[in-house]
Amino acid sequence: MAEEIVFCKGGGCTAKLGAGILSRVLSALPKGEPDPNLLVGYDSRDDAAVYQVSDDLAIVQTLDFFPPMVDDPYTFGQIAAANALSDIYAMGGEVKTALNIVCFPEKMDLNILGEIMRGGSEKVLEAGASLVGGHSIADDSVKYGLSVMGTIDPKKVYANNHGQAGDALILTKKLGVGILCTANRVGEASEQAMQEAIASMTTLNKYAAEICKKYAVHACTDVTGFSFLGHLHEMLDGKLSARIDSRHVPVITEALHHADEFLLTAAGQRNRNYVKDFVQFKNIPFAMEEVLLDPQTSGGLLLAVEPVQAAQLEQELQQAGLPARIVGEITNKTETEILVL
Structure with a gap:
């Protein structure tokens, strides 16, 4: 055979x-x-x-x-x-x-x-x-x-490590596609959630990038295999810190359910090991931790933006049909590099 x-x-x-x-x-x-x-x-x-x-x-x-x-x-x-x-x-x-x-x-x-x-x-x-x-x-x-x-x-040029203390952090796509693809391989993901994940992964970051050119973007990276927290850690470059409000992070909702069911990826656990010494979770559910550590395929842009322009940029990205949100801010360096609230 x-x-x-x-x-x-x-x-x-x-x-x-x-x-x-x-x-x-x-x-x-x-x-x-x-x-x-x-x-x-x-x-x-x-x-x-x-x-x-x-x-x-x-x-x-x-x-x-x-x-x-x-x-x-x-x-x-x-x-x-x-x-x-x-x-x-x-x-x-x-x-x-x-x-x-x-x-x-x-x-x-x-x-x-x-x-x-x-x-x-x-x-x-x-x-x-x-x-x-x-x-x-x-x-x-x-x-x-x-x-x-x-x-x-x-x-x-948008370098990924030129963010400044006070910058607002904007994420242009939802997290959770890695967890959803894992759930889909074992027949657990719903068709609706997979359609949402596929629509996100096939959307070019071209449209977000074109809008950003009108604003004072100090630093940018795309969120891919090293996860939201892994790429944010690299963005801070050992010189700055960040506070993230998990309530504002855009997520494909069903991914949280699958994370609670431990439908996780080995890459996500490698990401946890990579950033564990740099991140403090404060009253964050396990599922949300996993989504923040989830490797993204064709993920969104993570932008460090002049704070007075952040709300306007967020609004214009949303008007273009993107689920962009202000998710936190860059601060001067503190003992905890990334605090997730």
Whole structure:
């Protein structure tokens, strides 16, 4: 009997290596001579690399790929592409070109691959960019994503660690998609909740990023595999602290129920271990803790914004149909880096 190849075994950003492991590996890599034109590199924990080519032009470069987290190939292609494109938007850039990254079993139906790539191609076109090629290898399981190039004014780069004390923190998408995809794999997630999760994961951060350009955004990151709290920890960069009001954090409600039923991810527990020394939960239900530690696939932007502009930005994002909320604020450094109330 031929071995059955399972399309969706659990993927998305839950498949990423833990932040702690990556930090140890990256710290041991040879750095080479500093390049003054490299404005952002991997040592900054930022979302993409930025390389300046002239006084008013820099290149933004990133890539992302992972195994499927949903059963429908076309939807998976959309999600994977939206996730890869997101890093350009998190830096404040505009997407220009993308290359497919494909791992696919030779014994699997090629129509499945066609649907994955169709979904990805449509998201690249929605971004206003060109799909210009790619690379594929035969593998024992499916993986897909993009290598993406964008452009930006080097004076307008959103670094993830330039937040200031007093800045309001805004999150543009709901949390909980990792927990919901886990529940869906064992038949526990409702169709309505999965539709909400898929709609979130396939929404480009392009629309939020375009609105943000009119406001004083000091720092930005997209919330993906390291969770809301993991990415916030990196944003604070050991120099600042933050207070989060959990009542204002946008969440797909059903994810809280599944967290209470312990339908969790190993990646979420790695995230807990990564940030446990930096976070204090004050009267927070276990389910909400797990949602804040949940690895997000194609998650929203987390923005540090000039406080006097935050309410107006929140309102404009909501008017555009996004579930954006002011979720807390950055403070001067305190003994507890992140206090969740």
